[in-house]
Amino acid sequence: MLAHIINVYSxxxxxxxxxxxxxxxxxxxxxxxxxxxxxRKLYLSRAKLKAxxxxxxxxxxxxxxxxxxxxxxxxVPQGLVVAFSVCTTLLVSVxxxxxxxxxxxxxxIEAVSNVHNVNSVKESPHEKMQSFIQMSWAFSTGLGIMxxxxxxxxxxxxxxxxKAVGYNVAAAWAxxxxxxxxxxxxxxxxxxxxxxxxxxxxxxxxxxxxALDRMAEEIDMNHSILDV
Numbered sequence: 001m002l003a004h005i006i007n008v009y010s011x012x013x014x015x016x017x018x019x020x021x022x023x024x025x026x027x028x029x030x031x032x033x034x035x036x037x038x039x040r041k042l043y044l045s046r047a048k049l050k051a052x053x054x055x056x057x058x059x060x061x062x063x064x065x066x067x068x069x070x071x072x073x074x075x076v077p078q079g080l081v082v083a084f085s086v087c088t089t090l091l092v093s094v095x096x097x098x099x100x101x102x103x104x105x106x107x108x109i110e111a112v113s114n115v116h117n118v119n120s121v122k123e124s125p126h127e128k129m130q131s132f133i134q135m136s137w138a139f140s141t142g143l144g145i146m147x148x149x150x151x152x153x154x155x156x157x158x159x160x161x162x163k164a165v166g167y168n169v170a171a172a173w174a175x176x177x178x179x180x181x182x183x184x185x186x187x188x189x190x191x192x193x194x195x196x197x198x199x200x201x202x203x204x205x206x207x208x209x210x211a212l213d214r215m216a217e218e219i220d221m222n223h224s225i226l227d228v
Contacts, residue, residue, distance in 0.1 A: 038121045038122070039121050041127070042109060042112065042113060042121055042124050042126050043113070045109060045130070046106065046109045046113060048133055048136070048137045049102040049105060049106045049109065050106065051140070052101075052136045052137050052139070052140035052141065053099055053102035053103065053106065053140075055095075055140045055144070056096070056098040056099040056102070056139075056140045056144060057095075057099055059091070059095050059144055060091070060092045060096060062148075063088050063091045063092050063095075063148070063151060066151065067088045070155065073164055075162055075163050076158055076162055080154070080158060080161065081158070083154055084155070084158050087147060087150050087151050087154055088151060090147055091144065091147040091148060091150075091151055094143055094144050095139070097135075097136075097139055098135075098136040098139040098140040099140075101132045101135060101136035105125065105126075105129050105132060105133060105136075108124065108125050109124055109126050112124035142190065146183065146186070149182060149186070150179075152175065152179055153175060156171065156176070157172045157176075160172040
């Protein structure tokens with residue numbers, strides 16, 4: 001089973017490599033094309049959908065296996081069992097929503113990206129579907145990962161806080177003490193990542209505006225020379 005998964009991921013990586021090479025060759029001819037920003041946005045949307053699809057499929061599969069395979073003893077507190085059930089259901093539901101959005105939108109973007117025509121970007125739905133793409137990305141890499149960390153804590157409490165292991169609360173608290181700092185680091189990283197990303201986009205827009213200003217000045221100078 002593991003070998004099959006590795007082979008599948010290897011084939012996917014190879015296909016991504018050839019697609020990337022093709023896209024770079026195409027981009028060489030798009031440097032002066034007005035559709036180049038739209039193509040970059042299309043490639044970014046496609047990459048986000050692929051990443052969210054793979055992540056959601058993997059984490060939701062782990063959650064389902066944990067729900068089916070875990071043995072819940074009769075002496076586990078009812079509140080803990082309810083919390084575990086709710087967290088697992090939310091985790092699977094969130095990742096399935098992200099997976100559904102990726103599965104529905106990605107084929108339409110792939111169909112356009114494989115067309116060897118720079119003007120075909122207008123046929124892609126990635127602009128109008130941007131809200132769903134961002135939702136899929138946020139659910140898969142944001143909310144879904146936080147729920148997965150909570151799932152780890154609850155699994156440890158369900159497994160260790162039982163008579164069969166001597167009510168080993170210390171082990172459950174140890175896992176909780178590890179996951180909480182990891183969750184804080186994850187949130188801090190997400191905050192700084194999006195802050196840097198917004199700053200990067202702002203700088204790009206400033207450079208584009210400066211380039212447009214220079215082009216406008218050159219056009220005005222050419223017009224003034226022609227008038228003379």
